[in-house]
Amino acid sequence: WAGLAAVAPALALALAVSVWRRRPRPVREVLFFPSQPVCTEALLSEAVGPGAVTRPCRCPLPRGDCSFSRLLRHLLSARRSLELCLFAFSSPQLAQAVQLLHRRGVRVRVVTDAQSMETRGSQIGLLRHAGIQVRHDQESGYMHHKFAVVDRRMIITGSLNWTTQAIQNNRENVVVVEDHEIVKAFLDEFERIWEEYDPRNYIFFP
Amino acid sequence: WAGLAAVAPALALALAVSVWRRRPRPVREVLFFPSQPVCTEALLSEAVGPGAVTRPCRCPLPRGDCSFSRLLRHLLSARRSLELCLFAFSSPQLAQAVQLLHRRGVRVRVVTDAQSMETRGSQIGLLRHAGIQVRHDQESGYMHHKFAVVDRRMIITGSLNWTTQAIQNNRENVVVVEDHEIVKAFLDEFERIWEEYDPRNYIFFP
Numbered sequence: 001w002a003g004l005a006a007v008a009p010a011l012a013l014a015l016a017v018s019v020w021r022r023r024p025r026p027v028r029e030v031l032f033f034p035s036q037p038v039c040t041e042a043l044l045s046e047a048v049g050p051g052a053v054t055r056p057c058r059c060p061l062p063r064g065d066c067s068f069s070r071l072l073r074h075l076l077s078a079r080r081s082l083e084l085c086l087f088a089f090s091s092p093q094l095a096q097a098v099q100l101l102h103r104r105g106v107r108v109r110v111v112t113d114a115q116s117m118e119t120r121g122s123q124i125g126l127l128r129h130a131g132i133q134v135r136h137d138q139e140s141g142y143m144h145h146k147f148a149v150v151d152r153r154m155i156i157t158g159s160l161n162w163t164t165q166a167i168q169n170n171r172e173n174v175v176v177v178e179d180h181e182i183v184k185a186f187l188d189e190f191e192r193i194w195e196e197y198d199p200r201n202y203i204f205f206p
Numbered sequence: 207w208a209g210l211a212a213v214a215p216a217l218a219l220a221l222a223v224s225v226w227r228r229r230p231r232p233v234r235e236v237l238f239f240p241s242q243p244v245c246t247e248a249l250l251s252e253a254v255g256p257g258a259v260t261r262p263c264r265c266p267l268p269r270g271d272c273s274f275s276r277l278l279r280h281l282l283s284a285r286r287s288l289e290l291c292l293f294a295f296s297s298p299q300l301a302q303a304v305q306l307l308h309r310r311g312v313r314v315r316v317v318t319d320a321q322s323m324e325t326r327g328s329q330i331g332l333l334r335h336a337g338i339q340v341r342h343d344q345e346s347g348y349m350h351h352k353f354a355v356v357d358r359r360m361i362i363t364g365s366l367n368w369t370t371q372a373i374q375n376n377r378e379n380v381v382v383v384e385d386h387e388i389v390k391a392f393l394d395e396f397e398r399i400w401e402e403y404d405p406r407n408y409i410f411f412p
Contacts, residue, residue, distance in 0.1 A: 189236075
């Protein structure tokens, strides 16, 4: 028994290290933009599911890994829930991805800025038309956040508005992390805003 | 000797835990805005150094902890270097803090957006006048980053432009983390941009 007691700490340490090693490392990534225009058809088709008919896209855009495809991939990893809090949302490819997730049964909720929502090219109308819940501010300040919470597990946040202009032309950053504490802070902020922007609180001017 | 060999793993574990416990926990914080207007005189005076004459400010603004004062405190913790990569910089309080750090011997470098730099209220001219190195883009896209690297140790990044409008009126977020990998990614991006925006590369139109 004395021998067992003596080696127990070493065994415990070995066990802890082995458990820790087997856990997939949490995502911790920074994406920088501008990102080159790429074909995202394959990524989107894959995400539809195993039964989907996929035809190779014939567009001349390059394939391959870049900041934008990585952002899209993280977004498409959603299985249960997606909270979007976006000042501007006019990227057709990102809107396609969000609609795809909605059709796949992911609970999608969107918060956006009222002024930005009305600009040309905004995808917000399309998302609403697809049956996705959208709420907006009625404040004089901007709802200037640009974040997404995937499956209450991963936060995607940074300077990047979800517009093609920003993706392809601006210097931007997006931080993608799986960190319980940081994700919780953003989720709490989302729920606060979601409640505040409840349509029952909207004021309509005659 | 056999006894010592048996307890060695336990001793090593205890030592590792004690070292790990004594290390200050790395900063990992999310700040949300808008933040109420507060008096920052005390914070700024403290930061000047131990020999500074501090008189209590008589302005009617409230004191105390808020997102903005926390942001300012993190910024003022710089001892050696500060890299700023900011689309818009018009907050007089943040500009005061940056000048204070510069006077205290912190190596400050600023990258900004050329269009934004020319808007009313921009503090960029003042920073240059104070002898701080500033570089800007010459691109059609925006230099839309909003990040700061403190002492190559801490990254401050998010949706917040450094303007009073954004601080006091917008919904914004700022992530503050001490994480070697994330900080390195932002530092590398800063150095890339810093080199690209070298004034020797500027094109002047007649």
